Amino acid sequence: MKPRYVGLIAGGLGIAVLITLFSPFASSHPDGLERVAEDKGFSGLADSPPYELISDYVFPWVDNEDLATVLSGIVGVLIVAAVVFAVGFLLSRAGAAQRPNPRGGGSS
């Protein structure tokens, strides 16, 4: 992989992690669908999830609530980045393998 992609990944992930540092300051008001469900009286229909890992974006076993929220954000950022990077890498490799002559062609 070329160095400029390393820079892109480091910069992009850095921005995402930076955003999660501010997640304790996010609005705690109910969001659009929650507000409508409460106002229109159907929020009680919601089922509890069958299991909980990092439920409600609060990392378990951490007492400090702000820290627990930031940690959950960082974990989530790294997991989605890894999953999507892996899928994208496999797809681009599969595509390259299908193309008979990847270096040829007249694309500018």
Add this chain to the structure above:
Amino acid sequence: MALIDPSALQTIEAPAMHIPDGFLSAPVAGAGFALTVAAVAVAVRRTNRTLGERSAPLMGVMAAFIFAAQMMNFPVAGGTSGHLLGGALAAILLGPWAAIIVMSAVIGVQALMFQDGGLAALGTNVFNMGVVTALLGYAVYAGTSRLANGRRLWLRQAGAFAAAWLTVQASAALTAFELAVSDTSPLSVVLPSMMGVHALIGIGEGLITAAALSFVTATRRDLLSTGVAVSEE
């Protein structure tokens, strides 16, 4: 097994525009999965042929940004908050098919690991917030971008804002229809209230999308060529 003091959960609201389980009937949830699987299959086929060497890092970074931004609920009027969906932004920067893959992964991880959005409702949530937003956002932005001839930044920003705002409205309307068909709430009640609240939330979506496009244009203009911002292959 209570790992966390339950009272702590009262103070932090889950950023859940995502539909929880219990709101959708089985047919609606099933239809959501069917449509999403079909859309992801098309997306895999299309990206398979077009993804370049730099696509994987870009998609990973986009997913990371959208996940982080979705945690940042911003206040709108009346004690309500909203957060970015990101489907329009991903489609503008990556094209609609790569955007569908990015959004599916983000919403899937949110449901499986963070209990944000139900498991049975996962297909419907991906369809509402990932598939429809990516396709509609791309179409609106590509249309306005063509009108602007790809040149004037403020026109492209306006196109990005409009695309983002419309995707939130479409997603809210679709959710309202699904809730109505599921007999969770009558359409005459849930449609106006969902569209009304999300008309405000969509302004936030539009501002963030236009700002992110400007940021990428200013810092890494070369990256735009994979989406529609400069040209289409």
